[in-house]
Amino acid sequence: MLGEQQEDDTEGNFTVMPVVEGEYNDPRKPQLDTEDLSLYPAYLRVEDAGSNPALCLERVRVSVHASDGSVHKFDNLRLDTVADSRRIWLQQKYGKQLYLHRVNERDQS
Structure with missing residues (x-):
């Protein structure tokens, strides 16, 4: 999930990437x-x-x-x-x- 640090995970053949510095780059603040x-x-x-x-x-x-x-x-x-x-x-x-x-x-x- 964007805005939260997480372990790399896979979705199909693609890697899901966490957002670095999520507290400053959080799409929930304001909510997108x-x-x-x-x-x-x-x-x-x-x-x-x-x-x-x-x-x-x-x-x-x-x-x-x-x-x-x-x-x-x-x-x-x-x-x-x-x-x-x-x-x-x-x-x-x-x-x-x-x-x-x-x-x-x-x-x-």
Whole structure:
């Protein structure tokens, strides 16, 4: 759950990541609403840190599980197959964010 430290867990083939410094980065304060998901763009952003700050993304999927049991899924379908031409590098010098689009189950194969 966002905002709480937790052990790494898996959901399918993907690792669930805890939020660092959850007391300052807690979406429950103020409470976020899944209605907001259609109002703002969904994206991943990387910030430079360490001696090798670049991040290579080969596949990204994000699921938002609402308290009512609904699941909202976001993806970048251009990364749906593994190939050298299907990787996106993120770093300060050549792009820090990757936008995601809302997808349906049938969109993800």
